[in-house]
Amino acid sequence: xxxxxxxxxxxxxxxxxxxxxxxxxxxxxxxxxxxxxxxxxxxxxxxxxxxxxxxxxxxxxxxxxxxxxxxxxxxxxxxxxxxxxxxxxxxxxxxxxxxxxxxxxxxxxxxxxxxxxxxxxxxxxxxxxxxxxxxxxxxxxxxxxxxxxxxxxxxxxxxxxxxxxxxxxxxxxxxxxxxxxxxxxxxxxxxx
Numbered sequence: 001x002x003x004x005x006x007x008x009x010x011x012x013x014x015x016x017x018x019x020x021x022x023x024x025x026x027x028x029x030x031x032x033x034x035x036x037x038x039x040x041x042x043x044x045x046x047x048x049x050x051x052x053x054x055x056x057x058x059x060x061x062x063x064x065x066x067x068x069x070x071x072x073x074x075x076x077x078x079x080x081x082x083x084x085x086x087x088x089x090x091x092x093x094x095x096x097x098x099x100x101x102x103x104x105x106x107x108x109x110x111x112x113x114x115x116x117x118x119x120x121x122x123x124x125x126x127x128x129x130x131x132x133x134x135x136x137x138x139x140x141x142x143x144x145x146x147x148x149x150x151x152x153x154x155x156x157x158x159x160x161x162x163x164x165x166x167x168x169x170x171x172x173x174x175x176x177x178x179x180x181x182x183x184x185x186x187x188x189x190x191x192x
Contacts (some may be wrong), residue, residue: 001144003151005187007038009171016053020061026118034144039130041174047108047163048150049174053176058174060105061156065140066105067113083136085128089119102128105143106133112157114146131158
């Protein structure tokens with residue numbers, strides 16, 4: 001959060017989180033919820049989108065349902081997908097939006113999708129990132145660590161997927177009405 005700058009806490013409220021987690025049947029990572037409460041709905045460095053469960057537009061719950069439905073409709077061929085999450089999760093079928101599958105929690109405008117897997121890392125939870133070409137990469141780290149690594153230019157969305165921008169992190173609140181044109185604000189200098 002030091003890299004992102006002063007949080008706005010626009011929609012901080014535990015009730016929407018309780019409702020969403022009840023629907024999902026599992027808790028989402030505490031660090032993820034803290035970052036979302038602090039900044040979302042937001043676009044970070046022009047690519048990464050974070051939604052919030054308390055808003056009508058850019059609603060996280062709706063995004064999870066819609067994205068899970070779309071991914072559930074894919075018919076996987078033998079040997080697909082690359083980096084098959086079923087192996088790590090120990091499940092026979094690849095499912096989305098459930099405690100024993102992959103829950104989409106963020107995405108980019110480059111067709112990368114970040115999933116939380118509550119049963120990943122031997123039940124401790126892990127992240128799976130689909131890099132836009134049906135290849136999954138597992139990260140046994142917190143969302144905050146994954147975000148830090150993404151912001152510092154590590155390839156945490158797949159080979160060739162770094163999105164490093166030197167200087168302060170750019171944050172743009174997502175518009176809450178059709179007429180709103182939010183301006184970009186910047187985090188503190190990073191010396192990068």
